[in-house]
Amino acid sequence: MKANESMTLVVTGYRAEALDVASFELRDPSGKPLPEFAPGAHLEITLPEYDSAPSSLIRHYSLCNDSAETNRYVIAVGRASNSRGGSLAMHEHVRVGSTLRVRSPRNNFPLVGDAGHYRFIAGGIGITPILSMIRWCQSHEKSWSLLYCTRSRTRTAFYETLAGFGAAVRFHFDDESGSLLPDLARELADGVASEHVYCCGPGGLMHAVEEVWTGRSPESVHFEWFSTKGLSNVQPASHEVAFDIVLRSTGERLRVEPGTSILETLEQRDISVPFACREGLCRTCETPLFGGEADHRDYVLSEVERRAQSSVMICVSRARSDTLILGV
Numbered sequence: 294m295k296a297n298e299s300m301t302l303v304v305t306g307y308r309a310e311a312l313d314v315a316s317f318e319l320r321d322p323s324g325k326p327l328p329e330f331a332p333g334a335h336l337e338i339t340l341p342e343y344d345s346a347p348s349s350l351i352r353h354y355s356l357c358n359d360s361a362e363t364n365r366y367v368i369a370v371g372r373a374s375n376s377r378g379g380s381l382a383m384h385e386h387v388r389v390g391s392t393l394r395v396r397s398p399r400n401n402f403p404l405v406g407d408a409g410h411y412r413f414i415a416g417g418i419g420i421t422p423i424l425s426m427i428r429w430c431q432s433h434e435k436s437w438s439l440l441y442c443t444r445s446r447t448r449t450a451f452y453e454t455l456a457g458f459g460a461a462v463r464f465h466f467d468d469e470s471g472s473l474l475p476d477l478a479r480e481l482a483d484g485v486a487s488e489h490v491y492c493c494g495p496g497g498l499m500h501a502v503e504e505v506w507t508g509r510s511p512e513s514v515h516f517e518w519f520s521t522k523g524l525s526n527v528q529p530a531s532h533e534v535a536f537d538i539v540l541r542s543t544g545e546r547l548r549v550e551p552g553t554s555i556l557e558t559l560e561q562r563d564i565s566v567p568f569a570c571r572e573g574l575c576r577t578c579e580t581p582l583f584g585g586e587a588d589h590r591d592y593v594l595s596e597v598e599r600r601a602q603s604s605v606m607i608c609v610s611r612a613r614s615d616t617l618i619l620g621v
């Protein structure tokens with residue numbers, strides 16, 4: 294199986310992990326080993342079509358099992374109250390025996406291998422990539438700690454597993470503590486220079502961690518965003534200007550108007566390109582950039598990748614130059 298290749302997997306396990314959170318175990322139908330993954334990786338899943346859902350919904354779910362396992366993938370899905378069909382489809386239409394189209398794992402949230410200490414901060418369903426990271430730390434005898442924030446004990450996925458790690462895990466339940474966020478300044482005050490922070494959860498928690506972390510090395514704090522809500526990259530269309538794209542395969546030149554993305558411009562010409570989140574979060578629409586300077590507005594490229602100007606997320610990013618030459 295090559296990287297990013299698509300496969301059909303069968304659901305071999307289903308488990309309620311907390312109120313409105315279920316985990317799904319996926320295996321190859323013939324028992325073949327699966328492509329390897331590293332902690333922090335996610336799967337891109339094409340969800341089953343059903344009566345009230347639009348066809349071909351694609352969603353990304355972090356892997357939460359041990360990355361040393363090659364015979365199965367485990368994901369956990371929270372049922373979102375504002376679901377656009379993704380979490381609803383998984384919760385109501387996917388059960389043991391269902392088959393799903395899955396792309397081999399990708400990792401936008403990789404774990405560095407040599408931190409002196411790994412400090413994990415998770416909120417809600419953001420525990421999923423962190424759980425895989427914790428399993429890696431355990432098997433590699435790394436020092437780690439977790440602060441896990443949820444609305445209540447009943448909504449705390451993997452509670453028994455995590456509680457079993459003892460003092461390394463601290464829970465913060467909104468309803469028991471009377472506050473939405475723990476005292477992060479206090480939580481992070483004892484940080485050591487060689488530690489790395491990994492944070493995944495709702496925007497409010499991530500912003501709070503960013504604020505408290507100000508002044509420390511930006512390379513030592515890592516975020517995985519699930520949604521663009523509340524993020525400052527989102528620009529009003531009134532601030533946008535038109536630019537051209539040139540398609541390297543045909544030489545065709547197209548105008549990208551303000552308020553229209555590169556992806557939408559291509560779709561208007563019936564040029565099909567892969568996409569999923571349309572929010573700059575998943576990397577599915579990453580397109581090679583052969584000329585021009587992109588105005589990167591995604592949440593997945595690193596600083597080094599942004600400066601390299603060798604690819605662009607065409608669902609959200611725009612241009613600083615008059616023209617971008619794209620590998621389309």
Ligand code: FES
Nearest residue numbers: 569571576578608
């Ligand atoms: S479609 Fe997800 S980053 Fe563009």
